[in-house]
Amino acid sequence: MVAAELTITTTQIPGLLLVQLPVHGDARGWFKENWQREKMVAAGLPDFGPVQNNISFNASVGTTRGIHAEPWDKYVSVATGKIFGAWVDLRAGENFGTVFTTEITPGQAVFVPRGVGNSFQTLEENTAYTYLVNDHWSADAQQLYTFLNLADPTVAIDWPIPLDQVVLSEKDRNHPYLDAVTPMDPAPVIILGANGQLGRALIAQCDSQQIPYQAYDRSTWDLAEPSGWPLKSLRGARAVINAAAHTQVDAAQTPEGRTLAWAVNATGVSALAAACQHAGVPLAHVSTDYVFDGTLPVDQAYPTDAPLSPVSVYGQSKAAGEAVAATVPRHWIVRTSWVIGDGNNFVATMARLAATGVDPTVVDDQHGRLTFTPDLAQALIHLITTEAPTGTYHYTCDGPTVTWHQIAQWVYHDTGHDPHRVTPVSTADYTAARPGQAPRPTNSTLDLTSTRDAGLAVRDMRSRLTAWLDSSSRTSR
Template identity: 50%
Template sequence: MSFEFEKELRVTETNIPGLLVFDLPVHGDNRGWFKENWQRAKMTALGLPDFGPVQNNISFNATKGVTRGIHAEPWDKYISIAAGSIFGAWVDLRPGESFGQVFTTRLDPSRAIYVPRGVGNSFQALEDGTVYTYLVNAHWSLEQKRTYTFVNLADPELDIRWPIPLEESERSEADLHHPMLRDAKPMAPKRTLVTGCNGQLGRAIRQYAEAHGLEGFEYTDIDEFDFSDPNAYDKYDWSLYGTIINAAEYSTELCDDTDNADKAWRVNAQGPALLARVAAEHHIVLVHVSSDAAYGMNKESKTIAPVSLYGQTKAAGDIAVANAPEHYVLRFDAETLQDSEQCAKEVFRLLDEHTAYGIRDFS
């Protein structure tokens, strides 16, 4: 094995959006070598998304010429080499302008690559005993596996120049039969969960999504998913979700009855707090619809100082939502909140502007 020692840690962007190549410092002497394979603080400072890995996988490739792929999986991954070297090929299988873009390079222990969700991954071992390791930010499950998408290693449209001809390589039976790019299914976006779907705003969001043919939306209400109950969250595999739209609300009129105070706090405060927790844990974008009643008499200064029970519970929910790293709070005045169709349009305008891959904007 031969590779360059003592490189400077640096990142290089590629023609595929979000696909990043890292040069890694490897320190060697007569005993062998050592490297910091993944270093969160240094790498995020260079532009690596703080993707929150939860699982480490290792692929051992016994002989030169073993070739695997092309698989697009529903998680982000950080790939590095522990022994040997590979020729890697990546194909963008996300819907959009970059669909079908190809990037190739060689990796050894001094180079690594970050692959965003939906980018197809493949590699060819260039040495016997190549060890390929990768971090992912979702646990493998059968439900996740059903969302994989594939493209054929030998597709002439991709024009991948494999160092070892594919007819001389070692491939699995499954990899021989993946579709060509023209027939490949783009990676579906992560799911969107809409809470409060039986309220005025929830119904308007559903109507908008269905009218515009938007896929991947799921709808629930407190009778089905009591989002104020911590134990209710176990029914979902949250790694499948990319966005939560919280349209649930205990309204002003109901809050005027003090007998309903406990319900108001559950729906307007406790529920959003628990949604914020799960959003933070699973890197989910949380869009929370609120009211300017949270400001009380301080609407111009934008200082949270509610005076009514309704405003107090909404303010508590807003503050809790701020704990989700990727969040938006949409506060409407009382008149606009009555126009649920307009509020729904504002929700989708926000999604159109900000929920692309790698979102890091805050409200």
């Protein structure tokens, strides 16, 4: 006997999924794959990364437990017996108080997202209720639970066996009713590098989407000093976004700078990856075009699977950081280039020079595309909130590849100045006049196929620059 194929069905509670499991039976009994990551993720179950498996054995019919909303995702089923399961959405939002009930035998399972109250009542003797969770239980974690009374008249669960006839703990019997329950907020996103251009954009993006977050700058989470990290904040986090890095490309070529670049971009990321893996938290890690040597012909773009070949200390340390970030089971490595944000950057410098009458000399043989931090922040949040597939992504503006000289001319034009005031120069001549310059990729153009496949919007670079300068001009008035 073989049950129906593996299927996953949505319910009226967002994220709560009913799973139909194939059960293979014969004269000896039955067998099922209760959790099979590859098949279940392919069928539509979130890749939630379980780290603990628990079993609750219930000898008597009518044993009732709940309603508990926990600060982690949960995958429940039964090994033997039968239960009546009831789930109530106790998360903040319009679905607060929504109920779903069903009977569960060995042929069914339910995926319960964080913040959805879970409860069950046994319908057969010797029922073994089993569940996977994606965080380690502890007494401290239990303080983050949200509870609801099983007899709450608002949700009005139709229990098969009346609650005055069941085996029920005194604690569960005295949980609060719905009108006294504080809804559970979504798990927070951990933002590292909060004071940087990208960090500030990530905070603004979370604020605009009302996504809870905890932001850390170097004073509170220094990647070079893992011993001082507040690791307890990882418990129950939605994901970590590592927007912190040592980005002083030229300084990294010095003995002192080399040590710091490796401490932050490689060794620190290694410790961060280990901490995320231990806590079962996904990691979104921001990387760079500098992991490539830039020798690809300028009419081509680097795909995500191109071999890494950094030519600078900065690029080497970032390539090493990518390697360790990829060890986290759920990770997104996002490479970007030529980043422009709120702060000191190339576009801001060119706009200031134009306004102050300076005629700059700008290299015209380094090719790539700009990336604006609000767009990159939106992309990172999108990957996390949509639980995009683990892997490496490229994110920049779209449009033809250009040089720094062309961008400088655009800035002069858009700010009302003569673009011919910008003089082109080769990288060789520019660096000859400025000793200590780190080698830069000649071609920094990143292929955006991965971006589009993930459903991410990319913006035209030329029009985005004009809009950015216009907005900056209005803000400075």
